[in-house]
Amino acid sequence: MESPTIVSLNHTSAVTESATENNQGQNADQNAALLSATSSVVSSRSWTIEDSEDLYRIKGWGEPYFAINAVGNITVSPQGDRGGSLDLKEVVEGLKLRDFQLPLLIRFSEILEDRLERINACFAKAIARYSYKGVYQGVFPVKCNQQRHIVEDLVRFGQAYQFGLEAGTKPELMIALASLSTPGALIICNGYKDESYIETAMLGQRLGQKPIIVLEQLEEVDVAITTAKRLGIQPNLGIRAKLAAKGSGRWGTSAGDRAKFGLTIPEIITVVEKLKAVDMIESLQLLHFHIGSQVNAISVIKEAMREASQIYVELVSLGAPMGYLDVGGGLGVDYDGSKTSSQGSKNYSVQNYANDVVAYVKDACVAREVPMPTLVSESGRAIASHQSVLIFDVLGTSEATPEDPTPYQDGEHNLIRELWDVYTSVDADNYQEAFTDAIAFKKEAASLFNLNYLRLTERARIERLYWGCCKKIVSLLPQQDYVPEELEHLEKSMASIYYLNLSLFKAALDTWAIGQLFPIMPIHRLNEEPTQRATLADLTCDSDGKVDRFIGPKGAKDVLELHALQEGDSYYLGMFLVGAYQETLGNLHNLFGSINTVHIHLASKAKAQQGYTIEHVVRGNTTDEVLKQVQYDPKDMLEQIRRRSEQALQKGQITIEEARKLMDNYKAGMDRYTYLTEV
Ligand SMILES: *Cc1c(COP(=O)(O)O)cnc(C)c1O
Numbered sequence: 001m002e003s004p005t006i007v008s009l010n011h012t013s014a015v016t017e018s019a020t021e022n023n024q025g026q027n028a029d030q031n032a033a034l035l036s037a038t039s040s041v042v043s044s045r046s047w048t049i050e051d052s053e054d055l056y057r058i059k060g061w062g063e064p065y066f067a068i069n070a071v072g073n074i075t076v077s078p079q080g081d082r083g084g085s086l087d088l089k090e091v092v093e094g095l096k097l098r099d100f101q102l103p104l105l106i107r108f109s110e111i112l113e114d115r116l117e118r119i120n121a122c123f124a125k126a127i128a129r130y131s132y133k134g135v136y137q138g139v140f141p142v143k144c145n146q147q148r149h150i151v152e153d154l155v156r157f158g159q160a161y162q163f164g165l166e167a168g169t170k171p172e173l174m175i176a177l178a179s180l181s182t183p184g185a186l187i188i189c190n191g192y193k194d195e196s197y198i199e200t201a202m203l204g205q206r207l208g209q210k211p212i213i214v215l216e217q218l219e220e221v222d223v224a225i226t227t228a229k230r231l232g233i234q235p236n237l238g239i240r241a242k243l244a245a246k247g248s249g250r251w252g253t254s255a256g257d258r259a260k261f262g263l264t265i266p267e268i269i270t271v272v273e274k275l276k277a278v279d280m281i282e283s284l285q286l287l288h289f290h291i292g293s294q295v296n297a298i299s300v301i302k303e304a305m306r307e308a309s310q311i312y313v314e315l316v317s318l319g320a321p322m323g324y325l326d327v328g329g330g331l332g333v334d335y336d337g338s339k340t341s342s343q344g345s346k347n348y349s350v351q352n353y354a355n356d357v358v359a360y361v362k363d364a365c366v367a368r369e370v371p372m373p374t375l376v377s378e379s380g381r382a383i384a385s386h387q388s389v390l391i392f393d394v395l396g397t398s399e400a401t402p403e404d405p406t407p408y409q410d411g412e413h414n415l416i417r418e419l420w421d422v423y424t425s426v427d428a429d430n431y432q433e434a435f436t437d438a439i440a441f442k443k444e445a446a447s448l449f450n451l452n453y454l455r456l457t458e459r460a461r462i463e464r465l466y467w468g469c470c471k472k473i474v475s476l477l478p479q480q481d482y483v484p485e486e487l488e489h490l491e492k493s494m495a496s497i498y499y500l501n502l503s504l505f506k507a508a509l510d511t512w513a514i515g516q517l518f519p520i521m522p523i524h525r526l527n528e529e530p531t532q533r534a535t536l537a538d539l540t541c542d543s544d545g546k547v548d549r550f551i552g553p554k555g556a557k558d559v560l561e562l563h564a565l566q567e568g569d570s571y572y573l574g575m576f577l578v579g580a581y582q583e584t585l586g587n588l589h590n591l592f593g594s595i596n597t598v599h600i601h602l603a604s605k606a607k608a609q610q611g612y613t614i615e616h617v618v619r620g621n622t623t624d625e626v627l628k629q630v631q632y633d634p635k636d637m638l639e640q641i642r643r644r645s646e647q648a649l650q651k652g653q654i655t656i657e658e659a660r661k662l663m664d665n666y667k668a669g670m671d672r673y674t675y676l677t678e679v
Helices: 017-038 049-056 058-062 088-097 109-129 148-157 170-179 195-206 218-231 249-254 256-260 265-277 298-317 350-368 414-425 431-450 456-479 490-494 509-513 623-629 634-650 656-670
Strands: 066-068 074-076 104-108 139-141 164-167 186-189 210-215 237-240 284-288 324-326 374-376 388-398 496-500 520-522 532-537 550-552 555-557 560-562 572-575 596-602 612-618
Touching (some): 049 058, 074 088, 088 104, 088 572, 109 596, 148 612, 186 195, 210 218, 218 265, 265 284, 265 298, 414 431, 456 490, 623 656
Parallel strands (some): 104 596, 496 532
Antiparallel strands (some): 066 074, 520 572, 532 560
């Protein structure tokens, strides 16, 4: 595995507010100058950052952490409106100066802290509002992001809230036992359990931890009973219920989660009876359910809460002491910024969620005069997503749209004149007709060519004119309420391909695996109109290594608006909300290794500067590390090349200088980042 180099750099960035303001002023002047110079020619008004905000929907998915400043760069406000902000492009360039090459995963520690505080604040507010007689004590599901720095940060940020951890496997339990030090914080033990998992969890109690073993399979009860008797420990046990409440959305139809895990109502009764029979009912403290991840509709949560609250009060009346109700994960993230129950969104806020959890449990308890339990939730996605931003650069583009055609000249083929007329007359009223005509002329040109009536250069002229017409037509489509079917795919077929210095398998697995849409947008030049329509392709030669669906007004769109590349300038894109699940899923693929990761911390306000410090650094894999993971020995490989060079020298196929250069490149390549770097 990667050997993380962890360094702590202290840095106060050159980003100061005054510098930013200067730039803004300058830019506004330039814009004004540009505007007055061109306003007579350009019919549309000039592009503003508000246009970029709408286009990329940044307010929908980004608030309160991500916004666009007056220079047209993305800013990150890790503490929302409570703290300072950083210019993301300046951060990236500062990191590049320190030799952190792209692609780069940047984690903002304060965003993680803010998410944790937010969820706790929402529950506190709901508890006060409904006069709930109990507390909230959340846990973080380790599987959502197992990185040590993140788990350690969460434990630290969560101390004030007695925030704990959830483990779904033995390794995660080991992480939780070693990392959690907050007195009274819970370790919820889920997942398939063998005897050693259960034994380890029970022994954790001896360390002063509070592990709760959640029984998910009937067989686990017997193992838990015998292990507890053998160790002489009174364990904390919970039950995972398989709810009947039918859901909606992605998980609702598959229902795989609920089919696989949890106990049915008859099984729950069996567990209670078994525990009573061995005098261990005192151990039963928690009821758990998990309705799946990214729940899109609040109605689903309400229904689950109604059923689970009822099961809870029933368990109390059956004689279990209980005390905890754990509502699992599922709290959604608004990836497309639409605030709807569409797949990539959710139609409720964290506050709505907390309100419903609190209100339903309270009602059920009051009705049956049962003490209100401590509320536990296992939100992973909602806590971990926002902190991480993946930054990558564009290596080049394939221009699908050729340059604009040159005017018809006297004496050229009649078809060229006719198509030129179509080209010059395309407008919002006739574009459909123009499209039909352009297709007809292009077809005719092809058949004339086959019959030897048209030269190759003339056919090239005609095809260029055809694409020119298409380009004009596509530019008119966004203003149309209704786009005819035959034109729907025109935009995609006209799109440029932007090649990314990235492996999607490595960096954002879900994009590839389950078609999850993450917000992707340029992190600079947002005061400029993005004139290109593009799809994205990564460095790997897999045909799947591409992105051709993006968040959009109707759930998704086929092309992403981007800026034309400028000679000599880097063009940076960001993929946002990738802190949950993405970072740990990717396996070694195409021998692109793990990517450089930095944790950025806002510099303290006392220093009177809006700077940042780099807290942790995890260097991405070098080529020789990646090769070793697939059992190559870089030394042997080098020796192979040396031997071959020697043989080639003997035969006079290579010069000494060339052989030397090859060896040098080969050696240096071993120590380098697996991605394309600027040397
Ligand atoms: C995955 C999982 C979670 C986390 O779900 P989120 O939707 O990320 O909040 C919580 N509990 C269990 C049991 C899980 O399997």
